[in-house]
Amino acid sequence: MSRPPNIAESIVGFLYDHHWASLGVVLLVTAVLGAFASRVGVDNAVEIWFLDDDPTLVAYHDFQETYGNDEVVVLAVHDPEGIVTAEGIGLLNELGRRAEAIEGIAEATHIGTELTIDAGELFIDIHRLVPEDLTEVQDWEAQREKVLADPLVNGTLVSSDGKTALVLARMEAMEGIDAKRDGILLELDEATAELPHQTAGIGVVYAALNQLATVDSAVFIGASYGLIMLLLLLIFGRITPMAVTMTVVGVGATWLMGAFGAAGRDINMVTMVLPTLVVIIGISDCIHILNHVKHATGETRRERVVSSVGFMFWPCLFNTLTTAMGFLALAAAPMAVIRDLGLFAAVGLVCAFVLAIVGCTFALHWERAEPKAVNTGVLQRGVDALAEVGIGHPRSVLVGAAILGLVSAVGVSKLEVDTYSIDFLFQDHPVRADSDAIESSFGPYMPLEVVVKSEQGVLRPEVFQAVDDWQSDAVQNVDAIGWARSVVDISKRVNQSFSDGRPEDFRVPKSEGAIVQGLEFYKTEGDLTTLLADGDRSMRVTFGMDMMSARGMEGALNALLDQADMPDGVELVPSGYLPLYVKMMDYIVASQLSSFGLAFVIVFALLGLLFRSARVAALSVPANLVPVLLVLGVMGTLGVRLDVATVTIAAIVLGLVVDDTVQFLYRFRAELRLSGDHEAAVRATVGSVGRSLVQTSLVLALGFSVLGLANVKSVVWFGLLISLALVFAVLCDLLLLPALIVLTRPKLG
8 A cells, every 4th residue: 555554554454464363363252252142032911011110110010019929821611502601611711720720829719619698596607609520510501500690700700691701810019020921921822721711901913912022033034044155145146255244144143142141131022123223234244345355455365355344334334323323212112112223223333343344354364255246227227317306406305305395394294103912923822712702702802900098997888889889880781891900899799698689689788887797707608808908998999891903992081981980089000011001102102202312312313423514424425314214104104103112113114224324425526536526536436335335225125024024013014114214215315315415515624
């Protein structure tokens, strides 16, 4: 080289001269982080979306410590001829027995375990609604009428028509339940596999999502990588540069997941995109570096490699910095998983950059690592034609972009903010099919918990009567509510027993003493610790709710609370799992606004700083904002929710599409210094990096479109939306960016 090497060339030269040592360091780090990566599991439970000190999560844990775990696995048995038969009750008993035998399940409740109360003349007698020994039943028709006449089980454990009955397997409250849930449910499924039944519950949905996410990660992401390898082979014309690129991104993904595992994290529907981000950045960097080497000049191979990789060092570093800083902005989000996404995405992007520089420098010791000259004349002519439209008709291009932006804004206005866990599963998935079947034959089964509190105590007739009226009104007037149950119902049954079992005496006792005495009798056989707490100053009321989205649950919860008319001093506190689910919707909105807004400011401020030009930062905004608007507009038009899986899509798209802009502007600055003419510099830039921009975008877009075949909707939408964004982005960089440059004629520092 005739001139002294700059900083980038010095770094590359050092790596070139010490390539075996650098390879050894990479292998050592990969071995260490690979061990941590093997510990990463999958966890989509609701708790992961909240910070540890979040008030809603703290309240949920307090509820569990007081009343036990409210998570229930529903095992449903259906017989069109009627379930209250020797065979039907026997099946329920066997399901309950096998469920309770599994460690992690606290109890299994069904009509075969329910207690009835008979006051007799001088004492109270508590026995099973259905005899434990089924041979004692002489008349099953009479037994059926007895079961269906019992208000404590009709509608809660058996359908009103007597054809469907439930076994409610309540999970134990334990440390690390999220990590143990999948294993417990798998054991339950294996234990009950040969018994005819249907299974449902929110934990069952999460387990299915975890399983499918694991399968999709292995199968469809593997297929995606396979397609990317094939496309890279077509672009490079040789196996070696393709192998180098895929090795770089594979090691980068291992480093990232190793850092993830070392931090004790499991992947979920949001953070599962992290390896993909590393792949995108790593492939992009390798394509640009290896393609540039083809045009490098120098007397020796070392000079050619150092000059070419050194030249690409800065735009690749700029890409990493702008994208990483944009993702770090996610640390301001109120959701724990979004913060993890931002932090570890930044770590992964740095890993991708380092490995691209080290890996390409190492491989380029050998000439076969260089791409083979491939005839790309057709592609180049297409790229040149797009750029010429932007150069020759800049105002028309801007008007077209503005119209497209307005149309997209209409779609954005239709974007629905909501989350619906079971809707991540397709309609024919067994878990969703079972849930739909249970709701169809039985009715709502999801438990919604509300705690009734009073400093004067809740065991008062006026409180019990208000709760009783509330339960009745909710079932009659709120469509989403199918049943209600509380200690009030037990008190009414005891009162009925003391009155010779007359149906009209199934009512709230008239005095506090009668309530307390009746419950004391019940405690001789039953356990009220899951219904009463805090020195009888609070009680739990459980409502059966339809499986629905967070927004639907919020509406149903508000309608439910509106039905209540409590005495002074009585407070209703929504508790358990579902309020967490509803709270997620607020966090989704806040996370979207904070993450994208802060990422937007940081990315374009950094662009202006890197190029030392506020005008450059300003003109790069439309070319990167339009793809974001288009993706959000498509989501709104197609009815794709902004939910826990897609909440970061705007920030992710912005972080990805800005990379091509940086590559374009960096090359444009060099060409402008040479020619001093903006149009000529744009044409030279397109001729130099245009093919690489298109190749990179098309390889990644086609590769990740394979995720559209996945089994989880969140994975499907992520793959398709990212593919769409990459195509939009490269079109904007080849059409809109040249038009803006020609019109504004910026000076680059």
